[in-house]
Amino acid sequence: MTKRFSRRPLAICAAAALLSAGAAHAAPDSIATVAARLASPPPEARPLMRWWWFGPAVAKPELEREIRAMKAGGFGGFEIQPVYPMELDDPARGIKNVPYMSKEFLDAVSFANRTGRANGLRVDMTLASGWPYGGPHISVDQAASRLRMATVDIPANSSSFALPVVMSGEKLVAVFTGEGKGADFDANRLALAKPGAAVNGRVEISPDPRARVAVAFIASRTGQQVKRAALDADGFVLDHLSEKAVEHHLKTVAEPLLKAFGDQPPYSVFSDSLEVYGTDWTDDFIEQFRKRRGYDLTPYLPQLWTGNGDAAAGVRHDWVKTQTELADERYLSRIDAWAKAHKTRFRSQTYGEPAVSLSSNRLVDLPEGEGPQFRQFSFTRLATSAGHLYGKAVISAETWTWLHSPAFSATPLDMKAEADRMLLEGVNQFVGHGWPYTPPGTVEPGYSFYAAAVFNDHNPWWSVMPDVTGYLTRMSYLMRQGEPANQVAVLLPNDDVYAATEPGKVTLSGHMAKYVTPELTTQILDAGQNLDYVDADAILALGLHHPVLVMPHVTRLAPAVLARLSAYVRGGGKIIAVGGKPSLAPGLLDAQRQSEQVRQAADALFASGPNVVLVRDDAAVGAALAAMLAPDMKLSADVSDVGFVRRKLADADIYFVANTSNHDVSANASFGSKRQYAAWLEPDSGKLVRAERQPQLKLAPYESRVLVFSDKPLAAAEPQRLDAPAVVADLGQDWRVSFGKGASVQMQKLRSWTDDDATRYFSGVAVYSKDVTLAADQIAGRRIVIDFGPGTALDSTPKVPAGMRAMLESPVREAAQVYVNGKLAGSVWHAPYTADVSSLLVPGANKIEVRVANLALNVLAGHALPDYRLLWGRYGKRFEPQDTQLIAPKPAGILGPVKLVGEKIL
Structure with a gap:
């Protein structure tokens, strides 16, 4: 690679961006320093949660409880997102929906900010309720705009025609006449009517024996309403191309929100994906177009709809490019400048409608993507690419948006499967979608957003959430080090x-x-x-x-x-x-x-x-x-489901490698790094273990590993040499199983507890326990794991409308904590489904206890779903739960086989 392709200038920019984002250090770290920090990475790398406040109807005691739960689960903070009411007011349960931007609401925001900060959490705030930006303060003349075309047929020999009706918020831009009928006309053969030709809504024209058509172009409004709005937050979506509309929103909504934060502004203010459907205009578009493109658009308006050829395509190009520039200048740049002036940052999902570009991301502090499609065009890769190009060190992604529908079906493995795809695209900050605030006393498993997974402590598998977030934190930290190295x-x-x-x-x-x-x-x-x-x-x-x-x-x-x-x-x-x-x-x-x-x-x-x-x-x-170009990663087998991403440090190259499939992978691998020495970097501990320069890559389904290449030998031990694994004890039968506070049952043969009527709808933690007697020679000199089996690969994707899931059913549904003789050996929630128990086993009797947590979906399936008829009658139908027809109990518990497997240390 020649010097021309050096990433050094961008690395300097990235370091500066990292400093601006609150990094504790700016100097590039050595691989030894990075590895040492990996076991306990800085808190800013922890995943965040989008926190839905339904109504909003929130109470301070529950806000505080949920903030503490987020911290305990390993999350680094939250983004407050007020959305639609979930229940009618109920004084007996303390549920009161308060208007968005009311004194009560702003007081709750202030409390959440103080409490979050006191618990060491990052607090972000979306500058709206629902999305896109808008609400009741947006009048029709500031609403999202579009240009509409209306045609009027003119009979033969007519001397006048009636103009289309122009309603409030609209303005007639131009009228053309020519041969044709309805939308069947030649855009190149229309004549522009003279301004002021209309009298009493009619335009006089010279009679003609041929039938003609009048084509009117009207600056109109999309009429789009804010989606999923909170109480009193509904209204028009604002015109993102209008300086006036954006300024009005900042003054009316953003300023009061920031005042609620007092002298502790939010870490960032957020703009969700731009979904301003149908927008393509603004009030001064003709003037702005002439200024930017150098000609008058008015005579060419028919070309936008029906024009053909290169000239019409050129007009359309100029028309849309002008929209990009206006969105850049009047929306993105303006809000970013406002955020800086208020000592915060602007985090933006910069894609969608209006037609913002990849380079539009240069205008915001914190680019954010969405979508795990790493083998096709991706909004996430738009954000990460812009970050790599423009020196944005931290690039986030809204993650798990459509994960394993319906709600409460998502598993910890599902979380990892999608997160790894995000990492492969260059993401290094996760924003989980999301965490539904749930009032005390709500029937379990509590609230859920209409179309998203749930990641709060109403999930029985919450016990392993710190393990999941720990993995995400370590990988996010690792993927922030050095420079991007895509070729x-x-x-x-x-x-x-x-x-x-x-x-x-x-x-x-x-x-x-x-x-x-x-x-x-x-x-x-x-x-x-x-x-x-x-x-x-x-x-x-x-x-x-x-x-x-x-x-x-x-x-x-x-x-x-x-x-x-x-x-x-x-x-x-x-x-x-x-x-x-x-x-x-x-x-x-x-x-x-x-x-x-x-x-x-x-x-x-x-x-x-x-x-x-x-x-x-x-x-x-x-x-x-x-x-x-030589491959940066080459496998001996054709394994297209294995992806990688490389980061380049001053003294090392870091490769994150992930198996995105539901089957084992085994291949010899070679890498493009020119550095001489190789080592595996263990994600949990930061331990460096020497590796071959061209290692054998063995990955379980959805497993990921980190390989490091360095200029000097790393302080790494040789990997343990082990003989072939052998079964030490078969644990497949005779478990005592207790369900919550219920009585214990003896399970002669392992099976799903949904097979029994008494526990079909049980969601929670079941404790499996048994005693096993081992001789000293069975455990001495051996690495011993409890092995729950490989799991079951699914043949095809289940028919769900949207999203993704891991196509593997765990042998432990869905997560477990393993205890040996009263001490925690580890958690089991992804392949390989094992826990190392070597150091906890003793000669003689050993008590094995496995605390298995299943899905909240099962208890949800056990009772009738809410009837939202009265709620919708009061507030309108602001949401509709997704995929409720798929709600049914899922298998739960240890499904077997279970074995103690030993490998002799040679």
């Missing part, structure tokens, strides 16, 4: 998406999967590489720092970007173009001359030598990439 960049063809966009759904991220296809991503990953996205704005601002750039079906590109690509290739960079060469200017103005420049520059670039290749389709990318 391949994929150019997002923003200009092509702009040009192909039509009214109704104006988005970059929403259309990008047509270009960055699953096959393209698979080709890159299966070639042994990881990837970042880049866009034209990033190339112009930062240049290119990846050894290889992939350009998927890029047709439109500015000459200035092509000049940067030429310089990149001259410096040693390599390009793989898919489907064709760039040939068109991005927009309309001066398009003919610029398109010729583009063609000439592209021809010269692709004739410059072997570092630039053109392949026919996505399927050819892998071979072309393999010819250009």
